[in-house]
Amino acid sequence: MKYEPVIGLEVHVELVTESKMFCGCPVVDSVEAExxxxxxxxxSAMPGALPVANERAVEYGILVGLALSCTIEPISIFARKNYFYPDMPKAYQISQxxxxxxxxGELLIQTDEGEKVIRVLRAHLEEDAGKLTHIEDASLVDxxxxxxxxxxxxxxxxMHSAAEARTYAENLRDILRYLGVNSGDMEKGVIRFEANTSVRPVxxxxxxxxxxxxxxxSFRAMEDAINYEIARQSKILDEGGKVDQVTMGWDESKGKTxxxxxxxxSHDYRYFPEPDLPPLKVDDAWRERVRAELPELPHAKFKRFLAEYNLSEYDAKVLVSQREIAKYFEKTVKKKANPKAVVNWMTGELFALMNRAEIDITEIKVSPTxxxxxxxxxxxGKINKNTAKEVLGEVFExxxxxxAIVEEKGLAQVxxxxxxxxxxxxxxNAHQDEATSYREGKTGVANWLFGQVMRQARGRANPQILREELIRQLEE
Ligand SMILES: [Zn+2]
Structure with missing residues (x-):
């Protein structure tokens, strides 16, 4: 590779507070609500109306800052970012x-070359804009x-590749979900990315x-857009040209920026301190009260799961990706079940059933017990794996x-x-020809005979005992 990509990400996260940032209006579902x-x-920017900062939103900001090992500033300032926003009647956004x-702060990510620290420059509070819907000859404002x-x-x-940027963004999404400050519901646009990409000669x-x-x-759109920009900018440099510093959009259907x-x-926005809001003061006591709300974060949980349950890195990663999944796993293991077997049943059959029913782990009828x-x-050895799948399906329903199901239906393994x-x-006795061909060296026929016996046992024979006995009798 001739050029090294250099990537920074800005991530806009909608906070799941009950009310808006500077007024008492409820936060409603932006897709489904009227x-x-x-x-x-x-x-709606009526003259004389005054903003008041939402205390819970500030606490969520502090919580995320602490999770990313940031310094929480004792004084931060809200500022007006002046701009023509067709979907924001004030014509400025209150930001910091x-x-x-x-x-x-910083965020640790796993890359192919091991762990890597991505530094976080800042996290600041601001407000979202409204939504425009363009119809034939008009635009509707919501x-x-x-x-x-x-x-x-x-x-x-x-970050130096689109894949690294994606890993950073996914880890950040996992942390936000752990903290309960964002739904992680990407289809509804509750997390949006801006990617800054440049390339330089290696x-x-x-x-x-x-x-x-x-x-x-989406993660996909972000990764594709960055890869597209890396290729586009490299080509310009190869041809002796100069990259223009511009703000771009991403056309998903064409796969192009x-x-x-x-x-x-920044000076184009004529930022100035918001005169209607006092400086935001966070004293030590408040910051420490919020710190007490911090849960065990995904990376720490990942390390603990590896050590405590002796899992593979892959399994541990799947389990810690969501707090509720990790919790379910630990509750199940506490009921004296083998951790590795629990992971296999969760990530195999249980997740498949959940996908088919389109529900998540908090909604299922299968309790950890x-x-x-x-x-x-x-x-x-009371039931075999195939029977267990059948039973799990029943419990799921x-x-x-x-x-109780095994007893009721007489499913116990023979x-x-x-x-x-x-x-x-x-x-x-009923299949002498097949037995003879086995003895003549066509050992593959044993699998067919195994199936016949299993069918006679209505699928409930202990497969290991069955196989041993079959081979014993065939070789007698
Ligand atoms: Zn309002």
């Missing part, structure tokens, strides 16, 4: 500019989203000219106990060797 049902004089809430609290998290340009230090791609709503406008500098019971029925021995000899 337009303009959550609007008041403050968020020179003095943000949180500064100088202000439900105007004033919804946002936290903007800005990384340093520490081995040089000086940063190249960067472009900024706005409004990336396009220029929206020349890059504006029930899953532990099922895992133990298998490990104790009706929420009964696996033991481990009685006399009984299995009888079944094997009756099958061999």
């Amino acid at each position: 337009p303009n049902i959550a609007v008041c004089p403050v968020c 500019f020179e003095d943000p809430l949180a500064t100088n 202000l439900n989203r105007a004033g919804v609290p946002l936290l903007e998290i800005v990384s340093q340009p520490d 081995g040089t230090e000086k940063l190249g000219i960067r472009t900024e791609v706005k409004n990336l709503n 396009y220029t929206m406008r020349g890059k504006e500098d 029930a899953l532990a019971e099922l895992v133990n029925l298998v490990s104790e 009706h929420g009964k106990s696996p033991k 481990s009685d060797s006399d009984l299995i021995s009888e079944l094997v000899s009756s099958v061999i």
Whole structure:
């Protein structure tokens, strides 16, 4: 590779507070709610209406800042960012500019070359804009989203591939979900990315000219847009040209970036301190009260799961990706079930059932106690794996106990060797030709005979005992 990409990400996160950032309007579902049902004089910019900062939103900002090991600034300042926003009647956005809430943090990511620290420059509070819907010859304005609290998290340009940027963004999403400050529901645009990408000749230090791609709503779109920009900028440099510093959009259908406008500098926005809001003061006591709310974060949990349950890195990563999944796993293991077996049942059959039913782990009828019971029925040899799948399906539907289902339906595994021995000899007697060809060296026929015996046992024979007995009798 001739050029080294340099990437920084700005991540806009909608905070799941009950009310908006600067007024008492409820935060409603921006996709499903009727337009303009959550609007008041403050968020529709009526003259004389005054903003008041949402305490819970500030606490969520502090919580994220602490999770990213940021310094929480004792004083931060709200500022007006002046701009023509067709979806924001005030014609400015209240944001934080020179003095943000949180500064100088970091996020650890796993890359192919091991762990890597991505520095976080800042995290600041701001408000979202409304939503425009363009119809034939008009545009419709919906202000439900105007004033919804946002936290903007800005990384340093520490990433050097689209894959690294994606890993950073995914880890950040996992942390936000753990903290319960964001739904993680990407389809509804509750997390949006802006990617700053430049390239420079490998081995040089000086940063190249960067472009900024706005409004990336999915990990996929972000990764594709960055890769597209890396290729486009490299080609320009190869041809002896110069990259323009511009703000761009991403055309998903064409798989291309396009220029929206020349890059504006911060002074174009004429930022100035918001005169209607006092400086935001966070004293030590408040910060420490919020710190007490911090849960164990994904990375720490990952390390603990590896050590405590002796899992593979892959399994541990799947389990810690969501707090509720990790919790379910630990509750199940506490019921004395083997951790590795629990992971296998969760990530295999249980997740498949959940996907088919389109529900998540908090909604299922299979309690941790029930899953532990099922895992133990298998490990104790009471039922075989195929029966266990059938039983899990039943528990998933009706929420009964696996033991009760096994008893009710007579599903217990047959481990009685006399009984299995009888079944094997009756099958061999009925299929003398196949038994002969086995003895002549076509050993593959044993699998077919195994299937015949298992069918006679209605699928419930202990497979290991069955196989041993079958081979014994065939080789007699
Ligand atoms: Zn309002």
